[in-house]
Amino acid sequence: MKRERELRPVFSRRALLLGAAQVAGFGALGIRLYRMQVLQHGKYATLAKQNSVNERMLAPLRGVITDRTGLILAGNKQHWRALFMMIQAPDPEAVIDQFAHLIPLSPAERTRIARDIAGKPRYVPVLLKDYLDWSDMAKIEVNATALPGVFVDVGASRTYPLGDITSHTIGYVARPTQAQAQDNPVFALPGMRVGRAGVERARDDALRGNPGIVQTEVNAHGTVIRVLDRDNGTQGATVQLTLDAGLQRLAAEQLAGQAGAAVLLDATNGAILAMSSRPGFDPTYFDAGVPETVWKSWMTDPKRPLNDRATAGLYAPGSTFKPNVAMAALECGAITPSTTFYCPGYLKLGNHTFYCWRHQGHGTINVINALQQSCDVFFYHTALVAGIDRIAAMGRKLGLIGALPLDLPGVSHGFLPTRAWARQRKLLWTKGNTVIQGIGQGFTQVTPLGLATMTARIATGRAIGPHIANAVGEIVQSGRAPDDWPSLGFDIRNLAAVRQGMFDVVNTQLGTGYASRLTIPGVFMAGKTGTAQVHDLTQAQEKANYDDANLPWKFRPNAFFIAFAPADAPRYAAAVAVEHGNEGASVSAPIAQALITAALTRDLTPAPPGTIRNAPQAARSLVDHTAGPA
Incomplete structure (x- = not known):
């Protein structure tokens, strides 16, 4: 008992000390908890939310492109894809290796993924695999714990319902460049x-x-685990074009198997109704990346399917250039509608003989008859009296050269030589050079679009400018009335002479385009044929009137035709170029005839902005609207 009494004070002191320590510890813990739960509640609530909730940006859905009737020419198609958030994975390389073990990745895909990981912020998703099927998605879901940061999401790919028929005009989309992605995080988003x-x-x-x-x-x-909220952003605007899908399809069908271009304008306001360049290409390849085999096939194709011949193809226009030469000479007073030159079938200049296509000659002929029968000798003389500088100036005025108000990239400005240009290059400009330009050969180079513009301006006497955007969103782009285009200031008598000559080309038996006259009762087309050499013939061949059809395909002349209709009240203007087609009258003229006939017999009223027609159904309906001409 004595021993117990001696221990009690000691035990009480120890208990007191232990209790005090416990009180101090719990007090400190309580203060810490109070600070965290009360005073710093907002801070830790945010951190906790960030540990369980993830936010990321989504690439916006691209706007659609439609024709004038609302038919979709460029749209979107949904598909499944696998994305990877690097910030959620401690070892991104290991995750990608595990993913590749489940779903094979090609060497090109591995290279792209490595490039994206190196160039993107960790909070921006990286595309691992596009176009997943159900089995791929099942593998990802089953192995989710082994693939931290990997998830399945819906994406969109670009579709082009008319395929290669509109490939050059509509164009294509591709992934942003590395520089674009670094400058703007939006460009780094998967699917952008x-x-x-x-x-x-x-x-x-x-x-x-x-x-x-x-x-x-x-x-x-x-x-x-789950999607808490999703805001898909704002889809891009709908861009409605002036193109008519039916006419575009018809132009492609008419050019089938050939290398060339066809352009059809509304001559009253410059709206492009059809602009076909053949052959075309499948623009959907560029969305995901062009396979090497496809790219090689494009590069080795002698008809160069990637070239946009309508807006960037540069050609010597042959005799379709003669209306420009005639207007230059008439407007400067070098000739009048009644001026005549004698055509014996050739023109001797120095020690060189320039032949007319008709070696027996056309006799005495004026500008109207010279256009009708495409007399080369008349235009040799006309070019000499007008001079190369006036011919070039008229070409600019008629839209053959210079910038056109076309809302498309990569449009060529064409080229017409001048004496100043020759001096700058230390070229001795001779009369022979001018003679050759007078029939659309030599240095002269224009585009089919430029020829169509020239035709529309001759038909109306106004500075018609081609355009292709009808409306962007709800904003109408092309509402100009015919009278809004400024007058070119031509003497009406000169215009009448050139128009009459072009009328006679198609509607008289001596005309070079008579076989392609319209068959619509009471409706007439005016036009001009053209054949341009791409291979120099020897003097002996020229003298013997060598048949170019005997040459290999790549050496045969290019074939051209320009036209407008109705001749008395022009509404449509067309230009057609067929590479190595040999003769414009037999190859290109029927194509222009078919396009103008179809346009004259159809209702081409644009749909209200924003109108969208279902592409597959609309495409089927085109069959009835694109039948060949009567």
Whole structure:
């Protein structure tokens, strides 16, 4: 008992000390908890939310491109894809290796993924695999714990319902460049595409739209548990074109198997109704990346399918250039509508003989008859009296050269030589040079679009400018009335003479385009044929009137035809070029006839802006609207 009494004070002191320590410890813990739960509640609530909720941007859905009736020419198709959030994976390389073990990745895909990982912020998703099927998605879901940061999402790819028929005009989209992605995080988003050619490039800003945001709940492994909120952003604007899909298809069909271009304008306001360049290409390849085998086939094709012949193809126009020469000479007073020159079938100049296509000659002939029968000798003389500088100036006035108000990239300005140009290059300009330019050969180079513009300006006497955008969103782009285009200031008598000559080309038996006259009762077409050499013939061959059809295909002349109709009240203007077609009268003229006939017999009233027609159904309906001419 004595021993117990001695220990009690000691035990009480120890208990007191232990109790005090416990009180102090719990007090400190309580203060810490109070600070965390009360004073710093907002801070830690945010951190906790960030540990369980993830936010990322979404690439916006690209706007659609339609024709004048609302038919979709460029749209979007949804598909499934696998994305990877690097920020949710401690070892990104290991995750990618595990993913590749489940779903094979090609060497090109591995290279792209490595480039994206190196160039993107960790909070921006990286595309692992596009176009997943159900079995691929099942593998990802089953192995979710082994693939932290990997998730399946819906994406969109670009579609072109008319395929290669509109490939050059509509253009295509592709992934942004590395520089674009570094400058703007939006460009780094999976599925983001930018326009690289055609309308896709010209209207890229409007078509691109604004990005959205998706909020997902993730677990400790970085696996997406559920989507909490999704804002898809704002889809890009709808761009409605002046193109008519039926006429575009018809132009492609008429050019089938050939290398060439066909352009049809509304001559009253410059709206492009059809602009076909053949052969074309499949623009959908550029969305995901062109396979090497496809690219090689394009590069080795002698008809060069990637070349846009309508807007960037430069050609010596042959006799379709003669209306320009005639207007230059008439307007400067070098000739009048009644001026005549004698054509014996050739023109001797120095020690060289320039032959007419008709070696027996046309006799005494004026400008109207010279256009009708395409007399070369008349235009040799006309070019000499007008001079090369006036011919070039008229070419600029008629839209053959210089910038056109066309809302497309890569449009060539064409070229017509001048004496100043020759002096700058230390070229001795001779009369022989001028003679050759007088029939659209030599240095002269123009585009089919330039020829169509020239034709529309001769038909109306106004500075008609081609354009292809009808409306962007709800904003109408091409509402100019015919009278809004400024007058070119030509003497009406000179215009009448050139128009009459072009009328006679098609509607009189001596005309070089008589076989392609319209068959619509009471409606007449005016036009001009053209054949341009691409291979120099020897003097002996020229003298013997050598048949170019005997040459290999690549050496045969290019064939051209320009036209407008109705001749008395012009509404449509066309230009057709067929490479190595040999004769414009037999090859290109029927194509222009078919296009103008179809246009004259159809209702071409544009649909209200924003109208969208279902592409597959509309494409089927085109069959009835694009039957050949009567």
